[in-house]
Structures are given as structure tokens and as C-alpha cells.
Amino acid sequence: MIQTNAFDYINVLNRAADAAWQRNEAISNNIANVDTPGYKRQDGKTVDVDIIIPHAWFPVVAAHQKADEDGIPLFGWKDDGWLDMSNSPTVNHAEIVNWFVRQRKMGFKIKQVGHDRKFCREYFIGMRAAGFKDIDQPQYFYKKSEGFRHIENKAKNGELYYLHSDAFEYCLQNVRAIEKTDDMIQYEKVEPEQRIDIFDAAVFACVRKLEDMERSKRNKEWFGSESK
Numbered sequence: 001m002i003q004t005n006a007f008d009y010i011n012v013l014n015r016a017a018d019a020a021w022q023r024n025e026a027i028s029n030n031i032a033n034v035d036t037p038g039y040k041r042q043d044g045k046t047v048d049v050d051i052i053i054p055h056a057w058f059p060v061v062a063a064h065q066k067a068d069e070d071g072i073p074l075f076g077w078k079d080d081g082w083l084d085m086s087n088s089p090t091v092n093h094a095e096i097v098n099w100f101v102r103q104r105k106m107g108f109k110i111k112q113v114g115h116d117r118k119f120c121r122e123y124f125i126g127m128r129a130a131g132f133k134d135i136d137q138p139q140y141f142y143k144k145s146e147g148f149r150h151i152e153n154k155a156k157n158g159e160l161y162y163l164h165s166d167a168f169e170y171c172l173q174n175v176r177a178i179e180k181t182d183d184m185i186q187y188e189k190v191e192p193e194q195r196i197d198i199f200d201a202a203v204f205a206c207v208r209k210l211e212d213m214e215r216s217k218r219n220k221e222w223f224g225s226e227s228k
Contacts, residue, residue, distance in 0.1 A: 050154045052162040052205070053103075054198050057096055060085040070193045073170070082167040093123040097130050114208035137204055145184040147206035148177070152185075162202075171199040 056077065058066075063074045063085055077083035084099065086092040104110055114137035117124045127134040137143075154160040162168050174194045178186045189196055 049159045049161055050151075050206075050209075052160070052165075052168065052202050054082055054162060054165040054168040054202070055099065056083045056167060056198055057091045058083060058085055059090050060087055061089045072195060073166070077167045080166060082165050093120065093126055096123060097126040100127065100132060101130055112208050112212055114204045135208060137208060141186055142184065143207050144200075144203050145180070145186065146210060147203035148185045148187060149183075150206045150210060151202060165198075168198050168202070170194075171196045175199055 058074055066072045067074050074083060074085075078085055084095060086095055100110060100113065110132060112133045112135050113127060114135050115124055115127070116139055117136045118138075124134055124136075151160065174190045174196050175187050176190045178188065180186055187196075
């Protein structure tokens with residue numbers, strides 16, 4: 001059970017993940033049984049499901065201290081495949097770039113990567129060198145509010161799938177959402193010593209998606225084709 005006020009204290013992520021999984025199962029069964037006599041087609045309605053693939057990096061030198069002092073289950077996440085540990089005092093930026101390269105080789109079409117360049121210019125340069133479209137994404141409050149609301153709405157509508165990642169759930173349950181004017185949201189940590197980084201990264205990704213969709217729509221309206 002996810003205990004957080006981020007989405008009105010509702011365990012919406014498990015519900016959303018289960019809904020997305022059931023749709024995928026229905027579609028897979030329909031394809032597998034297309035020639036099966038008497039097979040009754042299952043309801044696998046096409047919906048706009050957002051999929052979050054959580055992944056994180058942490059320096060192994062500091063991992064033991066964080067695990068012992070703050071109770072962050074970093075080694076469990078590593079064993080489950082949600083986290084890679086750099087064998088160095090700080091995270092090796094090349095390892096992050098290589099992870100994206102592996103995802104691309106697996107068939108993922110990575111259109112853009114949002115990144116706050118002022119915190120890690122070396123990573124930004126490495127991603128560009130590897131052929132990724134890395135977009136500078138400053139952490140403006142109003143932009144993060146839009147990304148948060150998008151995740152919230154998708155989760156409540158059963159249109160969000162996050163692979164049942166324990167790491168994502170851990171970060172989400174440490175998020176406190178604060179209502180602002182004009183339906184905007186500002187969020188912060190519940191426990192200062194714990195983490196929200198993976199949820200924060202998901203918000204960044206949503207902001208990039210929404211801004212790119214808006215830009216593509218405008219270009220299509222003006223020029224009759226989508227911008228790449």
C-alpha cells in the first residue's frame with residue numbers, strides 16, 4: 001500500500017498498473033488466439049497508457065551509509081534491477097549514457113531526454129555525443145506542476161503503468177503535495193533524509209512529453225507536418 005498524500009492518499013498506482021497489465025494481457029490473448037475456433041475476443045480497448053520505466057544510479061561508496069543511516073533499500077533495488085551502482089565515490093555519468101544506449105538497442109525509440117544541464121554538464125555532453133536529443137529542462141515550479149498533474153490524472157484513470165517498481169513506490173510515498181492557486185501543485189519531501197528522485201525524474205519526463213506534443217501540434221497547424 002502506498003501511503004502518500006501525493007494522489008489524495010489513494011493507492012492509485014497499483015490500480016493503474018493492474019489495469020494496464022490487464023489490457024496488455026487481453027490484447028496478447030486476442031493475438032495468440034486469432035485462429036482458435038470458438039475463441040471469444042477479450043475487451044482490450046486501445047487507450048493512451050503512459051509507461052514509466054524507473055531506473056536509478058548510486059555510488060557504491062555511499063550506498064552502505066545511506067542504507068544503514070537512512071534505511072534506503074538501495075541494495076534491494078540493485079538486486080531487483082531498478083538501480084545500478086557506480087564503483088566510485090560519485091555516479092559515473094558514462095554508465096547512465098550507456099544505459100540509454102542499451103535501451104535504444106533493445107528497440108526503445110527515445111525521442112528526447114529532459115535534463116537540468118546546470119547540475120551535470122558532462123552527462124549532457126555525453127548524451128549528445130551518443131546521438132540523443134538532450135533537452136535542457138530547468139526545474140521551474142509551474143512546469144513540474146503540470147507534469148505532476150499529468151501523472152496524477154493518468155494514475156487515477158487507470159492509464160499509468162510503472163512496472164510495479166518498489167523504487168518508484170518508495171519515492172512516491174515520500175512526496176507531499178501542496179495545493180497552490182490556479183490548481184497548481186508544489187511538492188516536497190515528507191522525510192528530508194529520504195528520496196523522491198525517481199518520481200521527480202518521471203515528472204521531468206512528463207513535462208518533456210507534454211511540451212513536445214504541444215510543439216508538434218503547433219508546427220502541424222502552421223506547416224502541415226510534425227517537427228522532428
